[in-house]
Amino acid sequence: MFFKKRNRKERSIFSKKIKKRKEKSQGGIQVKNVEQEQRIFRLRIILGCVVVAICISILTANLYYLQVLSYEDYQTRSNVNRIRVLPVVPQRGIIYDRNHVVLAENRPVFHLVIFPNKEISTLDTINSLNELMDLELTEQDIDHILALSRTRQRFSGVEIADLLTEEQIATFSVNRHKYPNVQISSDLKRFYPFASTTTHAIGYVSRINANDVEKLTAQGKIDNYEGTTAIGKLGIERFYENELHGIAGSREVEVNSHGQILRTLKYNPPTHGRDITLTLDIRLQYYAQELLGDMKGAIVAVEPATGGILAFYSNPSYDPNLFVRGIRNKEYSYLINHPGKPLINRVTQGGYAPASTIKPLLTIMGLNEELITPTSSYFGAAYFSLPGSSHRFRDWRSWGHGWLDSYRAIELSADTYFYDLAYRAGIEKIHEYLDKYGFGRASGIDIHEESLGINPSPDWKYRRYKQGWHIGDTIPIGIGQGYWTTTLIQLVKAHSMLANHGRFVTPHLLKDIVDPKTMGIARIFDDPLLGENLKVKDKSYFDVARAGMYLVVNGPEGTGRKAFTGTTYKAAGKSGTAQIVSIKQGEKYNANALKTEHRDNALFVAFAPYYRPRILVGIILENEGGGSSVGAPVVRKLMDRYFELYPNGYEGEKVSKSIKFGMGGTVEVR
Missing domain, CATH: 3.90.1310.10 (Penicillin-binding protein 2a (Domain 2))
Structure with a gap:
């Protein structure tokens, strides 16, 4: 009963409050506008859909731009990352x-x-x-x-x-x-x-x-x-x-x-x-290395008719495989500090006085300028002096050579004969002919490492020393000394011209180049000088100089006759002994009293056979003494080896002829 009364009482209290609220609302406050709220809600939905549509459109347009319009660009960038x-x-x-x-x-x-x-x-x-x-x-x-x-x-x-x-x-x-x-x-x-x-x-x-x-x-x-x-x-x-x-x-x-x-x-x-x-023959190349042994110097063998180089060796040498691998500091220091200077190519970069090897070439100059004739006589005393001067330009033979002509002067390598020739020719004329022979200029050989040497002239001396040229400077030029320096390859080129009776050739190493696609010859060496001749008044002048060189090797007084005794072929050559230091007036040369680096250089140039040369060899040996005693035997051995390797070619006429060459005497020529 108690609970029933309590529930009724609560219901009566709440019902009274509800009635009061209803009365108040009906009396003064408006009811909400449902339609307006619905309209606003619909606008919001539409606006949201528009925004979403715009966003979707922007996204679609961007995707179209990336996938269609910029496809190639991004494809390329992708490939750059993916493809190398x-x-x-x-x-x-x-x-x-x-x-x-x-x-x-x-x-x-x-x-x-x-x-x-x-x-x-x-x-x-x-x-x-x-x-x-x-x-x-x-x-x-x-x-x-x-x-x-x-x-x-x-x-x-x-x-x-x-x-x-x-x-x-x-x-x-x-x-x-x-x-x-x-x-x-x-x-x-x-x-x-x-x-x-x-x-x-x-x-x-x-x-x-x-x-x-x-x-x-x-x-x-x-x-x-x-x-x-x-x-x-x-x-x-x-x-x-x-x-x-x-x-x-x-x-x-x-x-x-x-x-x-x-x-x-x-x-x-x-x-x-x-x-x-x-054009190299590795057999001759290897033999040239063997011949030089421990001597410093260089040797070159060429075919004088073509200029093709058969042997090209500079001593001492070094192993190029060290540079391919990557040379170490210790190895490079050894080469730099080596007393033999192996990094220098003595064939093309070594500058040497040519000494008496150039006397046949100066003979051609003298004949062409009518300063001498083949048989004009000259008395070769023990020395040559300039008019009004007490200085003596001594001959290598202390008592002189007596009466000389062109043939005997070359055969005996008489210094006084060529002192006199140089004096009468003058430095300007000598310089002109040396330039024609190729001295002081690039030889044209197909390697870049080449020195030009010195073709002396008054202009050169003034540029170099700021001094004028004296007549005393000209005299030693006549025997290949003084300010004149040449490379071995220049000397070989000049003598190849002489062996060819005046026709020039360019010394070269290239024989041909093969195209790897066709395996055919793509190129052969093109000689720009082939066919050019030294212009002289009479071609017999070449015969005079060549005959003098023949007497050097085969004549009764020839300076190189001992080295070529008993050969199956007949060669012609010229020796040279170049002084490194000057000897005072009245003193004699004594190699034992000099330091090794001050001793004479030995040179020798020869070609064979005499009539139609197949090989020409030039050699320079530093500080080794006489060209005929040291250089000539090495040249002879290399020539012997060549004729052993190529026995089927021309080696001279079958029947020899007895020919008298002026004061040079009578010799058998074949």
Whole structure:
């Protein structure tokens, strides 16, 4: 009962409050406008839909722009990240001798390459591999590798070691799993099988440096060297770089995000470099090296009719493979400081006084200028003096030679005869003829390393010393001394002209170039001087000079007769002994009293057979003494070797003729 009464009471209280609220609302407050609220709600929905539609339109337009209008651009960018174009380095052309013996080839070599990774210590990896594979890396080498690893771009490897041995390759292969960022790569590297025997002729290739890049860029060739690491530095390798290098190819590859190659998409093969055949005979080249032994000097053998070089050796030499590998500081310091200066090419860069080897050439000048005749007589005293001067220009023979003509003057190498000739000709006329012979000018040989020598003249002396020319300066020029210097290749070229009765040829090493596509001859050496002749009033002048050289080797008083006794062929030659230091008036030359570097140089030039020469040899031996006693025997041995190797050619007339050459006497000529 109690609860019932309580519920009724509560209901009555709440019902009264509700009634009061209803009364108030009906009395003064308006009711909400439902339609207006619905209208506002609909506007909001429409506005929201418009905004959404605009956003969708913008998104659709942007997608259209990216997927349709900009498809090619973004496709290209995508391919740049996905596809890489890698250069394919062409194989360098092979160099052969005249008998197709390989003188320079390409051999496969293996390198150890590290790809720097932030998660793996580069220093620890290098030290571990150095110990494991016995790489013999110095601290300086390691510092250099670390420096490269910090500057290289991503995915670009750094070479740790090259020219790996089979044992080193096997050792790494077994432990390959320990070094995930290291791998072995392979490529072709230049190799010279005859090492020091052919260095100064062939030269070598070495790493491309900043100067090479600058030159290639200026020439517009840098794109063709993309990926190439070596370029010709000296000799034939440098002179014929364009032919030997070839044309680079390309390879399009697909890579992943880590730069690893997935597959090859396109391959454009390179064009291999052209093969080159030289005129050299490696058998003669090797024999020339053997003949020179420990003597400093150079020797050249050519075919005088063509200018083709058979042997070209400068001593001492060095191994060019050191530069291909990358010469070490210790090795380079040894070559720089070597007393024999092996880096100098003594054939084309050595400057020497030609001494008496030029007397036949000056004889032609004297005959052509009508200063002498073949048989005009001159008394060769013990010395020559200028009018009004007490200075004596001494003859090599202390008591003189007596009566001389052109033939006997060359045969005996009489100094006083040519002192007098030089005095009467004058330096201007001598300079003119020396220029015609090619002295003081480039010989045209197909290597860049060549000195010009000195063709003396008053203008040259003034430019050099700011002094005037004196008549006393002219006299020693007559015997190839004084201010005159020449290279061995210039001397050989001038005497080749004499052997050819006045016809010039250019000494050269190239025989032909072979096109790798057709395997046919693409080019042979083109001699710009072939067919040009020295203009003289009478061609018999060449016969006089050549006959004098024949007497040197075959005459009863010839200075070179002992060296050529018993040969199956008949040669003609001329010796020369060049003083390095002057001997005071009244003193005699004593080699034992001089330092080695102050002793005379020995020179000798000869060609054979006499009538139709097939070979001409020139030699210079530094500080070795007399040209006839030291140089001539070496030249004779090289000629003997040539005729042994080529026995089927012309070696002289079958029937000899007895001919009298003025005061030079009567000799058998064939």
